[in-house]
Amino acid sequence: MIKSFNLTIKDQEILENLMLNPNNIxxxxxxxxxxxxKKPWGYEYLIFSNKLCAVWILYLKAGAQTSMHCHPGKKTSxxxxxxxxxxxxxxxSLDLFAGEGLVIDKGVFHQTTTISETGAFIMEIExxxxxxxxxxxxxKYGREGKGYETEEDHSFNTQNYNYISIQNLDxxxxxxxxxxxxxxxxxxxxxxxxxxxILELNSEDIICILKGKLLYRxxxxxxxxxxxFTIKTLKQFDGLRISRNTEILVIKKxxxxxxxxxxxxxxxxxxxxxxxxxxxxxxxxxxxxxIG
Numbered sequence: 465m466i467k468s469f470n471l472t473i474k475d476q477e478i479l480e481n482l483m484l485n486p487n488n489i490x491x492x493x494x495x496x497x498x499x500x501x502k503k504p505w506g507y508e509y510l511i512f513s514n515k516l517c518a519v520w521i522l523y524l525k526a527g528a529q530t531s532m533h534c535h536p537g538k539k540t541s542x543x544x545x546x547x548x549x550x551x552x553x554x555x556x557s558l559d560l561f562a563g564e565g566l567v568i569d570k571g572v573f574h575q576t577t578t579i580s581e582t583g584a585f586i587m588e589i590e591x592x593x594x595x596x597x598x599x600x601x602x603x604k605y606g607r608e609g610k611g612y613e614t615e616e617d618h619s620f621n622t623q624n625y626n627y628i629s630i631q632n633l634d635x636x637x638x639x640x641x642x643x644x645x646x647x648x649x650x651x652x653x654x655x656x657x658x659x660x661x662i663l664e665l666n667s668e669d670i671i672c673i674l675k676g677k678l679l680y681r682x683x684x685x686x687x688x689x690x691x692x693f694t695i696k697t698l699k700q701f702d703g704l705r706i707s708r709n710t711e712i713l714v715i716k717k718x719x720x721x722x723x724x725x726x727x728x729x730x731x732x733x734x735x736x737x738x739x740x741x742x743x744x745x746x747x748x749x750x751x752x753x754x755i756g
Contacts, residue, residue, distance in 0.1 A: 468568070496513075504607075521643070527578060530602045534571055542550060544586055546585040551575070562646060641753075659706050668717055
């Protein structure tokens with residue numbers, strides 16, 4: 465299920481009263497690849513980016529809460545990968561479970577709070593790419609009015625975190641990742657056959673456009689970069705077509721197909737066998753990925 469927070473007059477009034485300086489939210493084009501940004505509520509890191517959008521993984525500790533903030537210049541889509549969270553705007557709140565998503569308009573103030581006892585993992589898709597496009601209204605950690613975290617809050621030792629990346633899309637073993645209660649798959653759609661395979665997925669599976677568009681008669685855009693839709697919603701459009709060089713992410717709520725390497729990794733974890741020594745090579749990239 466995909467829900468939404470739409471821009472309200474209240475959001476606009478609050479933003480105007482804050483007397484925003486546009487220079488404070490201009491993009492500094494910092495390279496966040498292979499960096500974990502530490503937060504008082506947990507951490508986040510970039511798993512994919514292009515010129516149009518950026519995809520982040522957020523981990524919120526149990527009982528943690530993000531600031532009540534907005535992004536004046538970018539649209540945000542959230543998909544819960546594991547756990548349960550409450551998402552609140554200025555005027556309403558709702559609970560999201562694993563496999564559910566939320567689309568947030570530009571300028572909408574919003575806040576996410578962890579409900580599950582083990583924390584929560586969330587995928588965040590931002591369009592366009594600009595981490596400095598952030599205005600904090602309220603924050604229980606004292607960050608009201610402050611910008612995005614600086615290098616002092618960065619960790620370059622990604623091995624200390626549940627870090628994954630799908631940035632290297634030329635490596636076939638990187639195209640699919642299991643994460644929490646969901647799996648994430650990268651796919652390129654080049655013809656109608658590829659689109660048909662997507663429409664045959666489970667009706668509650670979610671897709672996110674990273675590049676290109678999905679169109680229906682007469683050439684009207686159904687879903688654009690940064691949007692998230694369920695397969696059930698897409699099936700409602702007749703004559704659906706893809707634009708040239710379309711790239712998407714597929715988020716499956718329950719992926720029952722397990723890799724053998726995942727079973728090996730789970731066995732090692734259950735038996736508390738560590739450390740594990742592996743000689744890296746092309747023949748065991750799946751095993752490296754699962755253990756990682």
